[in-house]
Amino acid sequence: MSKVPAGLKRFESGERTDELPLSAPAPTEADIPRMTKIMGDCEDITDYAVCAIILASQEKEEENKRRRKRGPTRRWRKRRAEKGAFLNLNQELRGEDPTSYKRWLRVTEEQFDHLLHEISPRIQKQKTKFGEPISAAERLTITLRYLATGNTFRDLSREFRIGERTVSYIILETCAALYEFLKYTFEVPTSKEHWRAVSKQFLDQWNVPHCLGAIDGKHIVIRKPINSGSHYHNYKGIESIVLLAVVDANYKFRYIDVGTQGRISDGGVWKKCNLKELIDVNALDMPPAHPLPGQDIPTPYVFLADNAFGLKPYILKSYGGNDLTLEERICNYRISRGRQVVETAFGSFANRLRVFLNPILLQPDKVRTLVLAGCALHNFLRSHESTESWPVNYVDREDVETGTTLPGAWRTEIPIQPGTDLHLPQVATTYSNYYSTEAKAVRENFKAFFTSDVGVVYWQHRFV
Structure with a gap:
């Protein structure tokens, strides 16, 4: 010193x-x-x-x-109280047209008020000698509008008559506050009873026993960070970070991992995430292996996954190849049917919060803040609605008479911008035939259950 x-x-x-x-x-x-x-x-x-x-x-x-x-404040910004969106269009929709209000911000009046009450202490500013601060209600409105549309900060600046830098600061601060309040919605079970309740939902709704969730990963497209080389460059030739999620039977995110560089596959993200580490050391108190209905051989509880993941005793994925038996094709159909919840969750998440459908022009750490807030907000909205409250034909549905799957509205809606894909990019698939004998035996047990009198669903032959 x-x-x-x-x-x-x-x-x-x-x-x-x-x-x-x-x-x-x-x-x-x-x-x-x-x-x-x-x-x-x-x-x-x-x-x-x-x-x-x-x-x-x-x-x-x-x-x-x-x-x-x-420089001085532009004159058109000084007319924010008279012509800004928050004190004019926002109030008109809120008081006169609740349906349009929900389409505008993706939340109802009651949901907005609840969020505002909880996060106001985190985002409300004090009055200074320079004037009145932007209210917490307007800050939340700007943030929800950004998440709902993905409009640029410049567009939002003109819409709400606030400076671009102020809009940027408001959105990032409010997203952080939303996540801090809503992170309780990511309910990773920590007891055998809770895990069994999750498994029962999959059995009741999707006819898959011993299922603890469906795993998948998607790319969140970003602008190439400065001096990043090829670290964020994925197999589709775009820059991205990876969102890995475990979804339950009700389309809610139970666990997410956000921020891994886009060049990493699903399997690579899974190997490094803390959920895998907790499962490997049995820190989550998962139920022990138990026979499937109608069987005597103990079978472990599993997560459903696609070909981007390796087959493990606790990860169940479809059979690969073209020369498959009828039983193997039925098993693949039943696994895919249970796993579609994660696809629908990603689809409704991106369709509701369309900022994630276009490249986000922010640094990866700031994009991560947006994704965490978006996933938490998705869970919050799912907790306050039932699947029946979604628009008719919103999710994928099966025509059991013809054996065809009818795509849900979230797959076919017109994008908010011409040429925009309504799907989050899929993470690269990796193939391997080197699976443990135990993992193969677990999949054989599920195949036997799906084709048995106890586990069969009467329409499954029509889909294979």
Whole structure:
């Protein structure tokens, strides 16, 4: 630690001299190294007082330069109260057209008020001498509008008559607050009873026993970060980060991992995520292996996955290849039928929050904040609605008479911008034939169940 000169010590203690009748400002921690560098090992308190005044004057001039550089507030922004979207269109929709209000922000009035009540302490600013701060309600409205549309900060700046940098700051701060409040919606079970309840939902709704969730990963497209090389460059030739999720039978995200570089496959993301580590050391108190209905051989509980993942005793995926038996094709259909919940969850997530359908022009860490908030908001909305409350034909459905799958509306709606794909890009698929004997035996047990009298569904032959 460098020695503090005696003159500076005397000055910090508040001592004054007759040569300097006016009081000099007390130096801050940032000022002390600068003063010491300028004055050296001087013991004259007056010299240090003069130096402090000079530094304070310099900082004042720098602040004035920053304000002059920013320039005066544009006149059209000063008419925010009269013509801005928040105090005009927002209030009209809220009071006169609840349906359009929900389409505008993706939430109902009651849901908005609930979110506002919970996050206001985190985003509300204090009044200053420069005027009234932007209210917490307007901050939340701007953020929800951005997530719902993906409009640029410039467009939102003109819509709400607020500066672009202010819009950027508001959105990131409010997204962080939303995630902090809503992260409780990611309910990873930690007891055998809770896991069995999740499994029962899959059996009741999708006819798949011993299922603890469906796993998949999608790309969130971003702008290429500076000096990032090919770290974020995925197999589709675009820059992205990966969103890996475990989804339950009701289309809710139970677990997410966000931020891995786009060049990594689903399997690679899964190998590094903490959920896998917790499963490997049995820290989540998952139920022990138990025979499937109508069987005597103990079968472990599993997660449903696609070919991007390796076959494990706790990861069940379809048979590969073209030369498959009838039983193997039936098994593939039943696994795919249970796994479609994760596809629908991703689809409704991106269709509702369309910011994720277009490249996000932010740095990866900021995009991660948006994704965390978006997934938490998706769970919040799913908790306040039933599948029956979705629009008719919104999700995929099966015509059991003809053996065909009818695509849901989330797959076929017109994108918000021409040429935009309504699907999040799929993560690269990896193939391997090197599976453990135990993993293969688990899949054989499920195949036997799906084709047995106990586990059969009467329409499954029509889909194979």
